[in-house]
Amino acid sequence: MTVLGTEALNRATLARQLLLDRADLPVHDAVAHLGGLQAQEPQEPFTGLWSRLRNFAPAALSGLLTGRRVVRTHLMRRTVHLLTADDVLAWRARFDAMLRQRVLGVYRRELDGVDLDELAEAGHAVLADGEPRSMGDLARAVAPRWPEAGPRPLGEMLVAALIPVAQLPPRGLWRVKAGVRNLPLSTWLGRDVDPLDPDDAVGRALVRRYLAAYGPAATADLRAWSGLAGLPAAVKAVRDELVVFRDERGRELLDLPDAPRPDPGTPAPVRFLPAFDNAILGYDDRTRVIDDAHRGLSVAGERVVLVGGRVSATWTVEDDTVTVRPLRKLTKTEGRELVAEGSELAAFLSDGESDRVRLGGG
Incomplete structure (x- = not known):
């Protein structure tokens, strides 16, 4: 089995992440290719795209946000990401259980005794009027029903896990400082989140999309990027489509057959990365x-x-x-x-x- 050294993996990563050569992709297509961009800090995606795209214009990304083709939402690893509208609607249900568990991992004691289905119903009722709300506003609206939990745990559970929401512009627009206002994705985008697929076609798609932007990679890397623990079945289902390598530590690496794997000696240009860039955080190793x-x-x-x-x-x-x-x-x-x-x-x-x-x- 072919062993890929660190330099080979580095150049493959740079190529997949559009950091070896700036790409001529439209901004929307770049966001889709990358499987979203980490966007906890609202202005950082602009630098991330500038380093990856030729002639990147910040107004293009701002226009996608106001045009509802790209949205800010909690997803991978329960952190805020920029994703295309199509991707977040297709993927969100696959992340529901992980998002709940990650919030509970922080607030299990505070949320003990809170029926999460009832909490979700209460949150939806508050947002049913179509008015965007901050997490604090939403939490205070439901807090009287669960006074012992406290507003913060209730708010985080609602906006980061129970209700698929978009963080609305002007948050995330170029050079704009604005607080977070949330609306359900279905209200903002005019389409419902796709239901969980019992055949896990979404899981298989996530494996392929991850490898296209991050491979060759181990299953541990896929878990580190997504935060999902339940992808082994999806990996197994697409395994016959993939090629297999090993790294110098002996880990098994999976990849798409026709994905770029440049020569390790390919010159790598200087690139400035924003905070929390997934070119780094998207891997376990x-x-x-x-x-x-x-x-x-x-x-x-x-x-x-x-x-x-x-x-x-x-x-x-x-x-x-x-x-x-x-x-x-x-x-x-x-x-x-x-x-x-x-x-x-x-x-x-x-x-x-x-x-x-x-x-x-x-």
Whole structure:
């Protein structure tokens, strides 16, 4: 069986994540290809798409949000993601049990004795008038019925698990700061969430879609990306369609037969990634992109820079200046490439008013 080394996996990941060469895809198609973008921080997807698409215009993503073709919602790992409307409606029911369990994992004591079906019914009744509400508003409306639980646990269970909701614009629009207002997906999109399929066609689709954007990968990586524990049956159902490799640790890796697996020596350009980017968080074994010594950066909300395909620096922006702090000694060539890409990022973030880059201490 073919063994894929770290460099081979790195280049495959960069290719699938549109980070090896910027793509000419429409924004909607890029969001679909990536299986959504992590969007806990509302402005971060704009940088993520800028690093992946040629001539990316922020207005295109904002237009998709206001046009209801892309939505912000809780899904993978119970975190907020940007997904196409078609994907969230097709996938949401498959995530219901996981979302409930993850909220209960935080608030099991507070929600003990709360009938979740009754809570969902109460939440739907509050939202039935079609008025968007914050989590706090929704929680306070139902809290008198379960006073011992407290508003926060009730609100999180409702908006993150029990009721499939969209976070409405202006939240998530380019350069707009706005609080979260929620509406049921069915109200916002005018279509109901697809029911859970007993044949689990959605599970099989998720396996294929994940591998298209993240493969070659192990089943543990698929679980890390989705948060779902119940995908082994879906993997087994599509296994005959897949090719199998091993990594240097001996783990079995699955992949689509015709998916790109570039030569490990393919040059990897400098790329600036936003906070919590799924190119890192979408794996259980993240060593294909980030060293174990720096793994904590990926869950701490640090924005990182790929140099030679690997996390090699962090970055921040203030007063239209992009500040980069290397995590290792860079060669002169790497430094020049980093400054050049950072200048382009500064221009993007400032509408061309600045191209300033500052290299900070390592």
